[in-house]
Amino acid sequence: MEDSPQEPIDVVIVGGGPAGLSAALSLGRARRRVVVIDSAEPRNRFAAHMHGVLGHDGLSPLALLERGRAEAAGYGVRMLRGEVSSARLDGGVIEVDTAEGTIRTRRLLVATGLRDELPDIPGFPEQWGRGVVVCPYCDGWEHRHDVIGVVATSPRSVEQAQLLRQWSDRVVYFENVVGAASDADLERLASRGICVESGAVAGLRTLGEGDDARLRGVEVDGRVVEIGVIFTGPTMRPRDGLLRSLGASTTVSELGDWVDVDDDGRTSVPGVWAVGNVVNPRANVSVSLGLGSLVAGALNADLIADEVAAASDRIVGVTR
Incomplete structure (x- = not known):
């Protein structure tokens, strides 16, 4: 899969758990071009049921993700099975390497979760x-x-x-x-x-x-x-290798060394965002769903700001 270098997509989301799919759904409904890349290894795949998730109490966590993928795909979100081998900044664009090729994107949202070390x-x-x-x-x-x-x-x-x-x-x-x-x-x-x-x-x-x-x-x-x-209490290990390879800043706490994000999910790397367990060990399914929606709104607003600035620059250029 090779996207045109001239037209990067809007958002690549790495990780198709509750946080990533919630963000994908909101961004798809906002008419953004979105690709979700998922390795299909959610943290809670070992559990037969999830509880305390409003409207879905007792549902299999894998069934929730299946529904989420179908809902997001209904708004044009593309789903890719696999992992991201690397990513890099190329001017104002982020290049994401997958087994199917390189995808160029305006924004990268990492929602790769964590693993429990028993x-x-x-x-x-x-x-x-x-x-x-x-x-x-x-x-x-x-x-x-x-x-x-x-x-x-x-x-x-x-x-x-x-x-x-x-x-x-x-x-x-x-x-x-x-x-x-x-x-x-x-x-x-x-x-x-x-x-x-x-x-x-x-x-x-x-x-x-x-x-x-x-x-x-x-x-x-x-x-x-x-x-x-x-x-x-297992030791929680964030799957944050991609974020660290891009140079994201981290902070050490009693729970370990975690990548920094602001309240909207921005990391210290321009254009790179993160949400869910990869940056928040307390984000259960319900919290991850909410944070995914919140971060999607902030990310969409960030894209709009770029688009407004670009449109203004074009008008200024024409009137000179």
């Missing part, structure tokens, strides 16, 4: 999105009658255990070496009836085989503590 515990990858989850607001209701386990990945996991006490009065906090609670934390956990298990977590016990395997318990200190679900 604790190195046997059984976690196989249960991820089913017996092992991360978000109480997404999955807490479904496990309100279960014994909820919290496998610590840092001292901050104590806060996660206290939060989950909102959903169940049977919460077990597994310190797992890295999340050892202070005396004050232990007192607060005990005050709400949260059980604390010290020692390293050796693995998970399940019932059944393969995709049908159901979580039964956590193995710690040679014992199996029976639970119905595990909540944990």
